[in-house]
Amino acid sequence: MSSTPHARPTGPAPSQLRELALLRRVRDRIDREYARPLDVEALARGVNMSAGHLSRRFRAAYGESPYAYLMTRRIERAMALLRRGDLSVTEVCFTVGCSSLGTFSTRFTELVGVPPSVYRRQAADATVGMPSCVAKRVTRPVRERPVRDRPTGDGTVRNREAPAPGPA
Secondary structure: OOOOOOOOOOOOOHHHHHHHHHHHHHHHHHHHHOOOOOOHHHHHHHOOOOHHHHHHHHHHHHOOOHHHHHHHHHHHHHHHHHHHOOOOHHHHHHHOOOOOHHHHHHHHHHHHOOOHHHHHHHHHHHOOOOOHHHHHHHOOOOOOOOEEEEEOOOOOEEEEEOOOOOOO
C-alpha cells in the first residue's frame, strides 16, 4: 500500500484571510469617515499595523494606497455635492474633509480632468433628469496615474498622486 498525499483545497491561508478582513475594515472606515481628519497612521493604529505595512498591504489588495483611496472617496462625494449646485466649491471642499482648497482643487482636477468650478457648471446641466445612482456611476472619477510616496518634513511618508506627465 502506497500512501498518496491527499489534495488539499487551495485558497488563502487563515492569516491572509485575517489580514484581508483588517484591510476591509480600513476601507470601510474610510468610506464611513471620509469627511473626518484621517491619516494613514491613524488608520494603521485602528488595525494594529504599522503605517508602512498597512500602505503596502492595502496597495497590494486594492491597487492604490489608503491615502489615494481616501482622496478618491472625497472627490466622488464632492462631485455629487457639486452636481447639486447649491454649495460653493469652498463649502464642498470643507464638507468632504479637505482642509486646503488648493490641494482639493489639484486632486479634483487630477482625478476628474477639470477644476471643481468648471465641473460644477458643466455637471449641473449634464445630469439633469438622471437618477442620482446613475449619475454617480457615469461620473465616477477614474485614476489614471500611479501613486507615489512623498516624504514629509517630520520624517514620515505621505502618499500622493504622481504629477501628470509633461513634456521632457
